Amino acid sequence: MSASLALTHLVPLAKEVDENKVTPGVLGFIVFAVMALAVWGLMKSMNRQLGRVDFTEETDPKAAPSEPEPAGSAGSSGSGGKASPAKG
Numbered sequence: 001m002s003a004s005l006a007l008t009h010l011v012p013l014a015k016e017v018d019e020n021k022v023t024p025g026v027l028g029f030i031v032f033a034v035m036a037l038a039v040w041g042l043m044k045s046m047n048r049q050l051g052r053v054d055f056t057e058e059t060d061p062k063a064a065p066s067e068p069e070p071a072g073s074a075g076s077s078g079s080g081g082k083a084s085p086a087k088g
Helices: 002-015 025-051
Strands: none
Touching: none
């Protein structure tokens, strides 16, 4: 209700400006300021949320430790290793 009331009071103020001159006026400044405050609030909230994130990866205690195979061993592309991309 108050937003429509404010707009009805600001619209006649915009009519007093020269028609050949383009200015954002008070209403443009208010809209820009509200958008700037919203972006600032969102950035502050995002920074707080990212501060809560734990970037350290925990090892799975249930996973069996496997010994790495030597690079030149036969059968390295078997069921336990990564498949190399096909050539040709």
